[in-house]
Amino acid sequence: MSRPVDVLIDFLKSEEARGVTQVYLDEEARAALRELHRQKRKGPKLEPVAEESAEVSPAEASKEMEVSHPPRVVEAPVVVSPDGGSAAEKIAALKAQAAEWPAARALGSLRETMVFSVGNPDADLMLVGEAPGYQEEREQEPFVGPAGQKLNEILKAMGLSREAAYISNIVKFRPSMERQTTNNRKPTVEEMAACMPFVREEVRIVRPKCIVALGATAAEGLLGLTGAVARMREQWHTFEGIPVRVTYHPAYLLHGSAALQDKRKIWEDMLAVMEQLGLSISEKQQGFFLPK
Known part of the structure; x- marks a missing residue:
């Protein structure tokens, strides 16, 4: 809790x-x-x-508020997860609360369909993106579009399956736009702040060995960092006492401008994550995306 x-x-x-x-x-x-x-x-x-x-x-x-029991503030929302039960049961309880979360609903800038998380609540690896997009909203699952397919490929290269990781987003609803169809937008600071109590609780339930923040927006929501991913990566940060690695969003690899060196940068971040998780790294994996 x-x-x-x-x-x-x-x-x-x-x-x-x-x-x-x-x-x-x-x-x-x-x-x-x-x-x-x-x-x-x-x-x-x-x-x-x-x-x-x-x-x-x-x-x-x-x-x-740097005290153990702060005073009551009117209309302050509270996220509650069960004290007992499995991690999966606790995540299910969070999901039920998030569906009608007052702080998110009151904004009026998020769409109706909630997209919470997917994967193993007992995972060693947690991946966090920014917000669901068109495809994620349709299937009500994070990272199922083209960027999700890239993420699956990255996990496979690490020797992991999608089901072995825990995958979530900072914002639990797709940010809305005027006359919106398949187009998406970045969530605002306000929208991220409204959903952060759930992310914090997810981390406390899953207790992964490390977290990967996928993209600058995820890094901003988790760590309060702003600016380019290039300045955030290649180092460890922490959230709720858990090591966090920032890397580029998988969608970055979908751009025509993404070169071999860009793929290597993401892979170097994943190699660092593999080391943190205690996974073995083969020579073949070590050499992925290096110039021939």
């Missing part, structure tokens, strides 16, 4: 991304906030708070 502080911070970031500068704290929440702040600092007891309501900025509130 997500820690209350993580859920609250995700909610505050979502509100801040929407342009909200103030969040309402009722009398009970304000009193609890002051008491927890006092306990943290072990200072003298504060005077009782005034009767009138108060507002604080999401940034200020999130700074105060």
Whole structure:
């Protein structure tokens, strides 16, 4: 189950991304906030708070949340996974919650059909993309279009099957567009923040040995990084204590401009992942996409 502080911070970031500068704290929440702040600092007891309501900025509130039991914020959504049961049962419970997730539905910028995840909830390897596209929405499964076929080929080259990995996206619904048909768009920061509580909980349930962030948007959602993938790859990052490797999205290989050296870069990232997973690497695998 997500820690209350993580859920609250995700909610505050979502509100801040929407342009909200103030969040309402009722009398009970304000009193609890002051008491927890006092306990943290072990200072003298504060005077009782005034009767009138108060507002604080999401940034200020999130700074105060570095405590074990943060005060209640009105309408803050909470993701709950069962304490007992298998990893598959816990993922199923998350999926049921995500289908009608208020924080995502309230945005009005995501489509109706949810695409949650696929694969082995006990996997050593977790792969995370940005959001479902046209084909993924139709089949309600991540990475089933042309980019998904490329991902399957990458996994096969690693000696893994698609079913052996756990595959998910930052955003659980296809981002909508005006007069949308097969065209897709990148999810916004606001849309990613709304769905991040589920991603965080997925990671805690699966507990993979490592995560691969597929593309710049996935890296932004997971790690808060922005910019080019070229500057993020070839190093290990962490999310929830799990090593994360950033690489190019498989769709990058579908571009006519993708050269042998680009394929090699992705493969080098996968070789690093194989080492992290403790998989054996043959000479043939080591030499994939090297100039002849």
